[in-house]
Amino acid sequence: MKRELGISIYPDHSDPQADREYIQKAAKLGYTRIFMSMLEVTEGKEKVSEKFGNIIHYAKDLGFETVLDIAPSIFDDLGISYDNLHFFAELGAEGIRLDEGFDGNKEAMLSYNPEGLAIELNMSNNVAYLDNILSYEANEPFIYGCHNFYPQEGSALPYDFFVSCSKRFKGHGIKTAAFITSHEAKYGPWDVNDGLPTLEMHRHLPIDLQARHMFATGLIDTVIIGNAYASDEELEKVAAVDRYKLSLGIELVPDISDVERKIIAYPNHFRRGDITSMAARSTMTRVVYKDTANPVHDNTQEFQIGDVVVGNDDFGKYKNELQIVLEPHSDSRKNLVGKIPQDARILLDFLKPWTKFQFVPEN
Known part of the structure; x- marks a missing residue:
């Protein structure tokens, strides 16, 4: 599977023009994936649609695939249903990440949504969650996996656990993603920001070394900078990483x-x-x-x-x-x-x- 680089955007905490400038810089360097958080949405459907739709369509025109991180509460807040994902497709998203899971059958049914949205699952739990979903004959090409990130110092995954979790997904040929952290970025989705890595061992490492290590494991297809905004130098260093050869x-x-x-x-x-x-x-x-x-x-x-x-x-x-x-x-x-x-x-x-x-x- 081809490997890619991504950035993260937080429209509920950021300036739209700054987001556009960041996306444009990343696009020129070959980044193709955006993680976008909708966990903090508090405004009505119309305002949310305008705010997120504008930035997602702008990114889409520059070649980005955007996956929206959502929680169950957003469906009630926006008056939409899991049985109709048209709202997210209209925004321009290519997929939705389920921050919380269901019973397996629900996720399998979601993977057949007529909008063709990818359903991204949380990879950071070493349980038979994925196996359960696949046992319901899920639409596998539309199932992605993505690890969590961890803003609190000392709270991210230990390496051995990360490997065990990731192998469950790679063993099924599922497209996988994980986060590395910028040391220049100022924010993420929450009010604690000690960096946003998936792996605790990465929290204080140079950002390009984090990326080289992620790709070296052979377990991660998409490496995403978890916090915003990474510096120009950091974006360039990660973009220069060989995604396939040990560096x-x-x-x-x-x-x-x-x-x-x-x-x-x-x-x-x-x-x-x-x-x-x-x-x-x-x-x-x-x-x-x-x-x-x-x-x-x-x-x-x-x-x-x-x-x-x-x-x-x-x-x-x-x-x-x-x-x-x-x-x-x-x-x-x-x-x-x-x-x-x-x-x-x-x-x-x-x-x-x-x-x-x-x-x-x-x-």
Whole structure:
């Protein structure tokens, strides 16, 4: 399934012109999904229709798919029915996210709505909710999944639980989404804003690393910035993330050679299939650069987990082979060329046999 990026808009808390400017910036960078909250709606149907319809149609013209986050109370507040979703289709929405669930059969029936709206389910509960819905012969192409976000420090999902929840959906081929958090954005749907991530471990990480980690899990198709408004720099950093290839940040050493810079930038790194526990080996660079000298430097220390090394002129046929250190060891035939930052080492767990990867220099 193709992967995409999204932003969040909160029309009940924001300025319409600022929303438009934010949407336009994101559109130019390749964002295609909008999460829009209707949980705080307090005005009448006519005003809600105008406020939400204007911004959704504006976004739609720029190529965005908007999913509205709704609660059961909104149907009573607006005098509409779950049996008729025409109101949301008229607004221009492509789907509705059910913040609270029903009995399974109700969700299955909703997935056959004549407006063709996607029905997005809450993924952040590790129960057989999805299985129950699918057992009622739901219209699967119109069932999406999306995790919650958590504005309170310490309240977001632990990683292992997130994986278990997400596998329930990915196992059925359901389109999935989750949230990362901006460190510049000022608000979300509630009056507490300690960031809006799905994963607690992401709350204080760089925003692009959050996105790289989400995509690296292979469990999330759509990564959405949960709070508004992310800065221009943050939007650009997330947009630059490769959504399909594992991307490892690296801080290069001052004495790195020209050939080692080329090796770092080599576009076709992959971990050998016959793996070793000591290091992840990318061996094609020793073939490509077999005739290029690589003098000794930074080769006498003990290499630590996350160090990136390249074979030097003393390493015979292994000269110019790149390795990512997974166990501390010493070997003077290898030059230290860079270090994967401490926070980014969470990505080392995804270096499986044959994993394709690339480096993103940070200095």
